[in-house]
Amino acid sequence: MNALEIDYVSKKYRLGEISTGTLSHDLHRWWCRIRGKDDPYLLLGDVNNRAEKAISDYIWALREITFEVRPGDILGIIGSNGAGKSTLLKILSKITSPTSGEIRFRGRMASLLEVGTGFHPEMTGRENIYMNGAIMGMTRAEITRKLDEIIDFSGVARYIDTPVKRYSSGMLVRLGFAVAAHLESEILIVDEVLAVGDAEFQEKALGKMRDVTTSDGRTVLFVSHNMGAVKTLCKRGIVLDQGRLVYDGKTDEAISFYQKCCRKEMNDKQTIREAGVRVSPDIEIFSIRINGRETMCPVLDDFENVLKIEVSGRIEKRTRLEIEGRVFDENEVPLAMFSPGHNRRKYKMYEKGLFFLQETIYLSSGIHRGNYYLCLDITNPGVEYFFRVPPRIRLEIPGFISVKGNVFEYRNGNGFIQLFDEQYLLETEKLSRLQ
Numbered sequence: 001m002n003a004l005e006i007d008y009v010s011k012k013y014r015l016g017e018i019s020t021g022t023l024s025h026d027l028h029r030w031w032c033r034i035r036g037k038d039d040p041y042l043l044l045g046d047v048n049n050r051a052e053k054a055i056s057d058y059i060w061a062l063r064e065i066t067f068e069v070r071p072g073d074i075l076g077i078i079g080s081n082g083a084g085k086s087t088l089l090k091i092l093s094k095i096t097s098p099t100s101g102e103i104r105f106r107g108r109m110a111s112l113l114e115v116g117t118g119f120h121p122e123m124t125g126r127e128n129i130y131m132n133g134a135i136m137g138m139t140r141a142e143i144t145r146k147l148d149e150i151i152d153f154s155g156v157a158r159y160i161d162t163p164v165k166r167y168s169s170g171m172l173v174r175l176g177f178a179v180a181a182h183l184e185s186e187i188l189i190v191d192e193v194l195a196v197g198d199a200e201f202q203e204k205a206l207g208k209m210r211d212v213t214t215s216d217g218r219t220v221l222f223v224s225h226n227m228g229a230v231k232t233l234c235k236r237g238i239v240l241d242q243g244r245l246v247y248d249g250k251t252d253e254a255i256s257f258y259q260k261c262c263r264k265e266m267n268d269k270q271t272i273r274e275a276g277v278r279v280s281p282d283i284e285i286f287s288i289r290i291n292g293r294e295t296m297c298p299v300l301d302d303f304e305n306v307l308k309i310e311v312s313g314r315i316e317k318r319t320r321l322e323i324e325g326r327v328f329d330e331n332e333v334p335l336a337m338f339s340p341g342h343n344r345r346k347y348k349m350y351e352k353g354l355f356f357l358q359e360t361i362y363l364s365s366g367i368h369r370g371n372y373y374l375c376l377d378i379t380n381p382g383v384e385y386f387f388r389v390p391p392r393i394r395l396e397i398p399g400f401i402s403v404k405g406n407v408f409e410y411r412n413g414n415g416f417i418q419l420f421d422e423q424y425l426l427e428t429e430k431l432s433r434l435q
Helices: 025-033 087-092 125-135 140-152 168-182 192-196 199-215 227-233 251-269 338-343 422-434
Strands: 006-015 058-069 076-077 100-105 111-112 185-191 221-224 236-241 244-250 281-292 306-315 322-328 334-340 353-362 370-380 385-397
Touching: 006 087, 025 353, 058 087, 058 244, 076 087, 076 199, 076 227, 076 251, 087 100, 087 111, 087 221, 100 199, 111 168, 125 140, 125 168, 168 185, 168 199, 185 199, 199 221, 199 227, 199 251, 227 251, 236 251, 244 251, 281 370, 281 385, 306 322, 306 370, 322 338, 322 353, 322 385
Parallel strands: 076 221, 076 236, 111 185, 185 221
Antiparallel strands: 006 058, 006 100, 236 244, 281 306, 306 353, 322 334, 322 370, 370 385
16 A cells, blocks of 8 residues: 555645635635535636746646655655645645645654744744644653654754744754654655755755665655755655646656756756856856857767857956856766866956957867756956856767767766777877878
8 A cells, every 4th residue: 555645636826815806706616616516716727837927816836746655665856946846745744735636645744844844933942842743643751752862863952942933944954854753653744944954964864764764664755956865865756847747757767857857948048148147246248159159058069079168248357267167967966177277377367348258178079978067157267256157058969989889878977988098099199190
């Protein structure tokens, strides 16, 4: 039997006003309801796209979500902001109810959705632990047996008898997760709130979630924008987009699907300059071109892997300017960097006014086939950043072809650059001289 089953769950909200907005509409809804008919206002509504202006007073935060989770599984739920992740978790935690659909689960459910969720600000940390346990149906003796373990895990022992209204957000997250993870619930729901904690606690919390699934057989639903944490912790992932479930499968495949959708949307809509962020008010960027194009997906010549970067703009002071770049794989793991100023230790000064930068990056011919992502920085090397473009510029590398015609691909972190022996390099050098 599954630990959790969700069948065609939908959630609808009205924008702006509560209820239908008019007395006549409320009476119409009430009359349909007492006659056993469907709510006539459920037939209306836009998809939940936060970037577009609404054309209806209703939006679907979730639309016909259906999936199952087995006992002991850790399910990663990913999607962009506004995709419906938090709404789904709030429905599961019974903070709000679904507009339609059915949810079935076995056992008790503990959730950590927001900083301070389930805590009374005037009560001490110790009192809040007992209150949360009581809400979950545990006796005082059961909570007392786990009290020392909860306090030790949270790392806030010194402040445990202080009202939680005086806690920092990080301390609240520590205590909230410790309570949710140690109290005896069969299902644990964790939202992006863990991002508030420091790196040490995040690692500690991820380890605890792994432990409760393997040793206790508990089920975990984990929402995060940290793809590395999702990949490490979860074996299965689902992707939500505009309130709909658009992918359900292995974690690696779900992350890849999500990232491709995000980057395709950005590539279709933005130029490189528009995707960048002006870090300093002293600079204005007019255009950024790679191989003559301003789009987020520049075209590379077949098997040459050369990036010709051109940047034009205006600078408001006399300074050094350089183009720096880094290359990432699809999991945002950094693979290579480009910093000519640091390499040459020679910098060109630019006077106040218009400027034009030009650099050529020669990627190794041994790069394996796959999609890579480039970030760019306009910088005074080692001093300050003026303009930054995040790693969203997609590079479609055709790959290294061996003598036998094999094309090596970049998969699951297996290699980035094809390394050549001395004999190959000598032969290549001789051939280039002859040409």
